[in-house]
Amino acid sequence: MKILVCISEVPDTTSKIKHINDNKELDKTGIQWIINPWDELSLTRAIELKETPGSKVESITVVHVGLQDSEPTIRKALAMGADNAIRIDAQPQDAYYVASQLAKTIASMDFDIILTGLDSADFNGSSVGGMLAQQLDMASISAVTALNLEGEKILVNRDVSGGTQTLEVQPPFLATVQKGIAIDPRIPAMRGIMMARSKPLEVLEATNEVTPLTEYVSYEVPPPREACRKFPEENAKELAHALHNEAKLI
Amino acid sequence: MTILVYTENREGRLIKAAFELISYAKEVAQKTNARVVALSIGDVNRDELMKTANYGATRVVTINDEKLSLMDNKRYISVVAEVAEKEQAEIILLPDNTTGKALTPGLSAKLKAGLVSGVASLPQSYDPFIVKKKVYSGKSIANVKILTDRKILTLPSNSFGVIEPESNGEPQIEEFTPDADMESKINLVSMNKVTDKILLSEAEIVVSGGRGMKGPENWGMIEELAGLLNAATACSRPVSDEGWRPHSEHVGQTGKVIAPNLYIACGISGAIQHVAGISSSKCIVAINKDDEAPIFDVADYGIVGDVQKVLPQLTQAIKAIKEA
Ligand SMILES: Cc1cc2nc3c(=O)[nH]c(=O)nc-3n(C[C@H](O)[C@H](O)[C@H](O)COP(=O)(O)OP(=O)(O)OC[C@H]3O[C@@H](n4cnc5c(N)ncnc54)[C@H](O)[C@@H]3O)c2cc1C
Numbered sequence: 051m052k053i054l055v056c057i058s059e060v061p062d063t064t065s066k067i068k069h070i071n072d073n074k075e076l077d078k079t080g081i082q083w084i085i086n087p088w089d090e091l092s093l094t095r096a097i098e099l100k101e102t103p104g105s106k107v108e109s110i111t112v113v114h115v116g117l118q119d120s121e122p123t124i125r126k127a128l129a130m131g132a133d134n135a136i137r138i139d140a141q142p143q144d145a146y147y148v149a150s151q152l153a154k155t156i157a158s159m160d161f162d163i164i165l166t167g168l169d170s171a172d173f174n175g176s177s178v179g180g181m182l183a184q185q186l187d188m189a190s191i192s193a194v195t196a197l198n199l200e201g202e203k204i205l206v207n208r209d210v211s212g213g214t215q216t217l218e219v220q221p222p223f224l225a226t227v228q229k230g231i232a233i234d235p236r237i238p239a240m241r242g243i244m245m246a247r248s249k250p251l252e253v254l255e256a257t258n259e260v261t262p263l264t265e266y267v268s269y270e271v272p273p274p275r276e277a278c279r280k281f282p283e284e285n286a287k288e289l290a291h292a293l294h295n296e297a298k299l300i
Numbered sequence: 301m302t303i304l305v306y307t308e309n310r311e312g313r314l315i316k317a318a319f320e321l322i323s324y325a326k327e328v329a330q331k332t333n334a335r336v337v338a339l340s341i342g343d344v345n346r347d348e349l350m351k352t353a354n355y356g357a358t359r360v361v362t363i364n365d366e367k368l369s370l371m372d373n374k375r376y377i378s379v380v381a382e383v384a385e386k387e388q389a390e391i392i393l394l395p396d397n398t399t400g401k402a403l404t405p406g407l408s409a410k411l412k413a414g415l416v417s418g419v420a421s422l423p424q425s426y427d428p429f430i431v432k433k434k435v436y437s438g439k440s441i442a443n444v445k446i447l448t449d450r451k452i453l454t455l456p457s458n459s460f461g462v463i464e465p466e467s468n469g470e471p472q473i474e475e476f477t478p479d480a481d482m483e484s485k486i487n488l489v490s491m492n493k494v495t496d497k498i499l500l501s502e503a504e505i506v507v508s509g510g511r512g513m514k515g516p517e518n519w520g521m522i523e524e525l526a527g528l529l530n531a532a533t534a535c536s537r538p539v540s541d542e543g544w545r546p547h548s549e550h551v552g553q554t555g556k557v558i559a560p561n562l563y564i565a566c567g568i569s570g571a572i573q574h575v576a577g578i579s580s581s582k583c584i585v586a587i588n589k590d591d592e593a594p595i596f597d598v599a600d601y602g603i604v605g606d607v608q609k610v611l612p613q614l615t616q617a618i619k620a621i622k623e624a
Contacts, residue, residue: 063553063573067439087554145415146408168401171553173435173442175417180373180405189485190373192402195547205489209548210371211399212310213493220485226401229540229555230547263414265445267430272441272579278586278596283605289585290617292601297583299505299562300529300618 051106051199051221053096054161055132056152056178057089057114059123060171069269076269085123087235088167090130092225094232095197096165097131106199109133113155115140115148121251128246129238135249140256143265145173149181150260157186162221163204168193168228173266179226189223195230301334304389306380307352308399309344311495316462317395317455317502319355323463324455325393326356327422337361337387338471339380341368349473354465359472361387371399372484377406379478384411386476389450396454397501404452414446417454420559420580437553437576456559457502459580500549503532505562506581508551510536510574512567512588512607516544521611522566528618534558536568552577567607570595587611 061067062082070077085093093112100107112127113136114120124135138155142148156164164186166179183190195214196207204219207230238246281289293300303325307318318338325336338357340349342364349360361383368375380403384392392407394400396418408415416431424430428445431453435442500506507526509519519533526533533549540550551558553573559580566587568574575598578584586599587607596602603610 061436063437063576067436069440091554145405149405149409169557171437174433174437174557175415176401177405177408177415177417180402181409183373184377184406184409190402190406191486192373193398209398211308211315211397212495212499213491214548215491216489218487218489223485229550233541263408263412263446263448264416265447266435267443267445269435269440269442272434272438275584275598276600278599278602280591280596280602280604283603283610284613286603286610286613287617289601289603290614290621293562293583293585293618294621297562297600299583300621 051162052108052160053099053110054156054164055089055093055096055110055112055127056164056166056182057093057112057123057127058086058167058170058172058178059083059114059116059120060086063087063171067271069271073268073270083120083123085127086167086170088169088228090235091229091232092165092167092227093127093130093132094236095227097236098232099197099199100131111136111161113138113152115142115151117141124251125246126238128249128251129242130236131242133249135251137251137253138256139253144262145175145177146181146264147260147262149178149185151256152178152182153185154257154260155254164188164222164224166224166226168226176226179224183224186224189219190226191217191219191223192226194225194227197225197227197231301332302387302389303329303334303336303391303393304384304387305336305338305357306392306394307338307340308395309340309342309348312342312344312348314340314344314348314351315502317397317457319462320457320460321393321395321455322352322355322357324422324460326463328391329356332426334391335359337389339383341376341379346473350470351465353468353471355463356468357471359474361474361476363476363478365477367482370484370486370488371402372486373402373406375482375484376403377410380407381410382478383476384450392450392452394452394454396456400454404454408452411450412448413450413452414448415452416444416446418456419453420456420459434580438579439576456580458504458559458561498530498532500532500534500551500556500558503560505529505531506534506558506560507531507564507566508534508536508568509539509566510568511538513539518608519545521608521615525564525611525615525618528615528622536574565595565599566611568595569593570598
């Protein structure tokens, strides 16, 4: 069984977000780039499955659409435990563009399970996975909170509107995953970091046949919230009245 | 022009988000001279479908097919795409919840229609078509232009609100049988329904606890207040990591992103990753013993004090107001 994990690179969560060039671009100075937290969890789960004694998982490949400056992030995925990596050499334009680049590359490859994050910490679009599955004409399962291999069976848990479900799924399929699939992301060990240097990282040319469907025209920083009205410890009653009379929320 | 609204039901009743989406569609329709068509999949009775007219739908396409009882993304996407083509929909609206997240990306790729998810306000302009959405976990807002004729938007629950219903006569109701491909590769093993609880993603009020609650044994206080307010319960990440609460309650950048009208944070420090999941709440109340806790930077109201003392008092005070 071969697993593909799609990874995206996002600003570290504590990064201050500022814009330049007439608010048309992200100011990249000082930003630390990390593996998108959802993707880190999906990769962690793939590694856990491969490490299980008697595992059927033969290999874990990570794929990323991005320019050369994203290679440290890819190396980190290899250090965590992926076996090999593919970078599709293109500047991401929108989710559809990324999904289309991935689809063109993956179509001729043979993966049983493809994992993507349910969301990304940059454009918060929740889009690439579903778009990719559609372009590959593959089954997709969204909002997955568990992935288990039990004998011949592949079982996944997912959230649906109004509850949770356990499903049995036939490969190949794509899952967009969220918290629960793994709890803590795998931290690369020294050995892993050393080994990552010699693991294969293949760079593939992007296709120029795809065009984005959306364009991020400009950005603005949201206005700050008004100052907090604080009550002392013994005045819960006053707060209750403020919520009732002023805010009219209760 | 046609705006197609995906109206979701639960146990045969349309959920509030469905009426919120129709309300949004109506506003857009007034500006663009469009008609609003509701799409309903499942066993929803006629009276319920009739209600859509009061919010602005003039037509309802309803599909009741046994094969659609299980949410198979591929099937559903085919069916929604088929209806969108048939109705010549130019704008397609879905809720920004698990259903919307499951269907819209595939629908976007299938129809080659630009998708913007989590749109919080009416479009900024229609030609070019530009909408605002939060990016970088709420730290910035982007103006996104959709480049295609057909557009797909998802709307977060509670962000737009439901308009005042008015009697608008009856919508035209069509029972439709899709001929979309019905193959499926997934089988349901078991389902765990959440019927007795308010869903976190839809709740108007959320009571949430952090590490300052000290342990799972103290959640009775949170649940009592939540029960009183008809609220959902939530928690910070360490709380679910410790197993004090289920992962489904974890809000924040790596958990659920919610936008209730009222968010009550109890013993939560307000780390940037936590705030990313709640910053769209209309009103935030914080209870924290540390006057300097960053949660107070985003809160509208706060109490500086010990949550174990404050919470029962707050509950009492609210009970008194409710009973008055
Ligand atoms: C990549 C990444 C992603 C993350 N994603 C998330 C996320 O999605 N959601 C999330 O929540 N966190 C997330 N975190 C973790 C986040 O950084 C914080 O560690 C976490 O939110 C802190 O949780 P807390 O507020 O419950 O606990 P603490 O930070 O420990 O805060 C507890 C608070 O309770 C107060 N307190 C203690 N005792 C009392 C008392 N008796 N009465 C009143 N107040 C009291 C304290 O003053 C303190 O402010 C993420 C971190 C990283 C690195």
